[in-house]
Amino acid sequence: MAANFISRGKKIVAIGRNYVDHVKELNNTVPKEPFFFIKPTTSYVQSGGKIEIPRGVLAHHEIELGVVIGKPGRDIQEAQADSHIAGYALAIDMTARNMQEAVKKKGLPWSAVKGFDTFTPIGSFISRSSVPDPHKLDIWLKINGQFKQRGSTADMIFNIPKLIQHVSSIMTLEEGDLLLTGTPSGVGPVSPGDEVTGGLSVAETNEELASIKFT
Amino acid sequence: MAANFISRGKKIVAIGRNYVDHVKELNNTVPKEPFFFIKPTTSYVQSGGKIEIPRGVLAHHEIELGVVIGKPGRDIQEAQADSHIAGYALAIDMTARNMQEAVKKKGLPWSAVKGFDTFTPIGSFISRSSVPDPHKLDIWLKINGQFKQRGSTADMIFNIPKLIQHVSSIMTLEEGDLLLTGTPSGVGPVSPGDEVTGGLSVAETNEELASIKFT
Numbered sequence: 001m002a003a004n005f006i007s008r009g010k011k012i013v014a015i016g017r018n019y020v021d022h023v024k025e026l027n028n029t030v031p032k033e034p035f036f037f038i039k040p041t042t043s044y045v046q047s048g049g050k051i052e053i054p055r056g057v058l059a060h061h062e063i064e065l066g067v068v069i070g071k072p073g074r075d076i077q078e079a080q081a082d083s084h085i086a087g088y089a090l091a092i093d094m095t096a097r098n099m100q101e102a103v104k105k106k107g108l109p110w111s112a113v114k115g116f117d118t119f120t121p122i123g124s125f126i127s128r129s130s131v132p133d134p135h136k137l138d139i140w141l142k143i144n145g146q147f148k149q150r151g152s153t154a155d156m157i158f159n160i161p162k163l164i165q166h167v168s169s170i171m172t173l174e175e176g177d178l179l180l181t182g183t184p185s186g187v188g189p190v191s192p193g194d195e196v197t198g199g200l201s202v203a204e205t206n207e208e209l210a211s212i213k214f215t
Numbered sequence: 216m217a218a219n220f221i222s223r224g225k226k227i228v229a230i231g232r233n234y235v236d237h238v239k240e241l242n243n244t245v246p247k248e249p250f251f252f253i254k255p256t257t258s259y260v261q262s263g264g265k266i267e268i269p270r271g272v273l274a275h276h277e278i279e280l281g282v283v284i285g286k287p288g289r290d291i292q293e294a295q296a297d298s299h300i301a302g303y304a305l306a307i308d309m310t311a312r313n314m315q316e317a318v319k320k321k322g323l324p325w326s327a328v329k330g331f332d333t334f335t336p337i338g339s340f341i342s343r344s345s346v347p348d349p350h351k352l353d354i355w356l357k358i359n360g361q362f363k364q365r366g367s368t369a370d371m372i373f374n375i376p377k378l379i380q381h382v383s384s385i386m387t388l389e390e391g392d393l394l395l396t397g398t399p400s401g402v403g404p405v406s407p408g409d410e411v412t413g414g415l416s417v418a419e420t421n422e423e424l425a426s427i428k429f430t
């Protein structure tokens with residue numbers, strides 16, 4: 001079932017501010033503990049599809065490593081977190097940045113600004129056995145062939161076991177849920193008609209794990 | 216499927232500040248358009264169950280009418296909204312109020328403060344044919360036998376068709392999704408061991424549509 005997380009999963013839990021350089025580029029403060037927001041699964045659009053940018057929205061790309069949950073759990077401890085992972089996926093956490101600035105000022109929820117249909121472009125399921133170490137991956141995003149984001153999952157502030165422990169201390173993680181682990185620096189606008197591509201590879205060997213493309 | 220929304224639905228979309236008296240009691244401003252947040256379906260607990268209050272959390276009850284979506288849709292117009300409704304359910308939108316005050320000040324998401332396991336106590340599915348008019352219902356909540364909330368769905372700022380139009384202008388509503396329509400005034404703390412009961416009835420006839428009980 002986890003391999004079919006796009007159609008069968010129930011929630012996307014997305015971590016904010018998990019790379020120092022990204023925290024700085026948006027003039028935010030480095031969090032003392034992880035925080036997250038929920039995106040609806042209706043926001044998925046699969047590679048090859050189109051990112052719809054609503055009128056009046058300044059939409060930003062955030063390339064992120066997604067973790068697909070394989071075994072449900074609550075209060076999962078860091079040491080056990082690995083056994084709850086079925087695999088991974090490359091994702092973009094699209095964000096209505098202008099709306100987000102407004103709701104942050106007003107203390108309002110982020111659900112709409114993160115939750116538009118097609119605001120979670122997503123690649124194929126990557127089985128965990130293909131990934132020697134999820135914290136040693138290169139991750140990048142290009143707009144119209146130009147690099148905008150080039151990061152390493154080694155630079156996460158909170159690593160994946162810590163994220164799973166934190167989220168599952170609040171809510172049960174279910175099979176097929178996707179955990180988005182935050183974005184490295186370089187976020188910026190996507191305009192209608194832009195070609196958005198992204199990739200994920202093993203740092204040591206350059207082996208490609210995922211490649212995504214959207215228009 | 217919609218009758219099994221508790222086990223099969225994918226998201227809960229909860230409207231904030233939809234009754235004037237509740238807006239005032241929390242010193243908030245009346246919104247010019249609806250806003251919402253997403254709760255995970257892992258927060259459901261069925262009547263007869265227990266509301267778990269995490270250590271350090273000041274948990275508030277918010278009794279709300281839930282609308283169960285029967286037919287999926289995006290950009291649903293007010294005039295068509297009714298055809299997307301399969302039925303209703305009585306729900307409590309539990310809120311970690313102390314944590315909510317903190318995240319509002321910091322401009323952070325509401326997902327954790329609204330999303331703990333058991334933070335959406337829920338009654339049985341009520342078919343739409345049992346409800347003559349969803350805007351003419353009495354709704355109440357008691358703690359240990361004492362009334363805390365007594366409202367009427369007639370007092371919603373934005374009515375159900377308007378809410379469905381707004382949410383579906385941002386994200387697709389799917390069969391089994393639950394739309395929480397906001398709470399009337401009287402919100403307040405639930406302590407461990409409290410008996411929490413709630414009811415929903417037709418205003419004109421006093422016919423009971425739902426009765427829920429939690430410990």
Ligand SMILES: [Mg+2]
Pocket residue numbers: 037038109110111252253324325326
């Ligand atoms: Mg939120």
Ligand SMILES: [Mg+2]
Pocket residue numbers: 014015016062064093182183
């Ligand atoms: Mg992000």
Ligand SMILES: [Mg+2]
Pocket residue numbers: 229230231277279308397398
């Ligand atoms: Mg509420």
